Amino acid sequence: MSAGHNHAQVRAGHERQLWMALGLTSSFMIAEVIGAFITGSLALLSDAAHMMTDALAMAISLVAIQIAKRPADRKRTFGYARFEILAAAFNALLLFAVAFYILYEAYQRLQAPAEIQSTGMLVIAVLGLLVNLISMRLLSAGSGESLNVKGAYLEVWSDMLGSIGVIIAAVVIMLTGWAWVDSVVAAAIGFWVLPRTWVLLKDSMNVLLQGVPDGVDIDSVEQAMRGVPGVKDVHDLHIWALTSGKNVLSSHLVADAMPGTEQQVLAQVTQLLHEQFDISHVTLQVEGEGFHRDGPEDAHA
Template identity: 50%
Template structure:
């Protein structure tokens, strides 16, 4: 027995309602990504190139997020796609994390190589472009802040913009140091710091996406507590084959077998159990199977899953 309302559309709206802000941030950062890439080539700055590279992953990640949100909101659950395309959001977030990790690793390796003989860079235009990039990231940061609490995809874009904020600050610091002291090591040094700042955030995002893909229980739910709460429902003698996992952002799902006491009200137990999962644990979609605790014959015994 499943919950009787459209959980899929409710989950899809977690990302869809922030789509306008995501589009605005996408356009803004796309523009400044091009500006920074051109400026990095002109000035010879690795720090500025790292900022442009990071901004590239922002733009690409937001593009994937927009595509995933659009696909999920319009996907039909008919035919073989019984849950629609909601996992597209999680796949996009994982790809985003991989891209972040790759760019950060490249910047760190290239910066270490430059320590041997740091090239001269044009610091003044580097400052101007970095300040403009910082302002663009501040605007994008506030555009995505609210949505980051509700959608894994928006959260990925938000984390990238947050990292890019620090990247822009680092580039400004490097440019000022070079302008005042001609200490060219500031450029690769800041690039290393920025790369090391990005890496753990890429890991955290990838880990969150992988937890969803391997159908691990949500980190905020203790399965033993869920089982104990369901056992406390009047008429329930036992709970087994309990599974709880995340389908996509804002959509926790569960399935379980409930062994009922002899005089239990079948419909009341199912309704109470689903209400418990929804109200106490925010599990909106629950598929529950009820069975007698003492079956009349062996054929009525539920043997459960083999995994």
């Protein structure tokens, strides 16, 4: 009971933090895009592009949170919580597209380096770094509890590293005049983002494919269930996640055939799964020791 209440509070916190971070990021993104064209810096444009995906990720996350609040109905009995995972997957694909675009542009620039206004580039990059640090602070708590917020946090985090790279590039260009450093830093930002984006996409796909959630050892769960007094066997065990932090389990239990023990076994296993493995939604079918199970395959045989 209290777990559900806390979960709602966390979601509300995620929403407030996302709104604040979205306002900061969107406002500075416009200034950074203008500055990128004025200074001629591809690295700064790369950082601006990442800020754009930051803003889109946060906007999509906010939409996902609103849709996830809709109650379950007769067509979607689990509700709309999984929309959050769809948003996280979309954010990952968007980041992939931006990273590859920047890599292509960096290659083009290395063939013909452009003139860079390093002073303006440095000032804008420093301001961008401050905005990223504030946004990361706002999103850090929620990133460990929600894949959706994690997606937005990762984008801001990678953009923060990009801002540091732009600052370094601006200083190097000011001291040496090496304009090609701008393209190298832009490419480095792209390569830095790709593996982290892959992790986000992989986590999202695991949820969409109803894989066992990260951090859950299905063998340990089964062993713990078998250890409950009265449980003789466990089969047809499935564990998956509806969305971040909402794990679901279904299983068949073979229990003692003694009268009155089934409900006791059911209550003990349910409590065990909730307390030890944080599995909030449990569906169990209890069978007697003499229960004969014939599946569809057996019927056709």
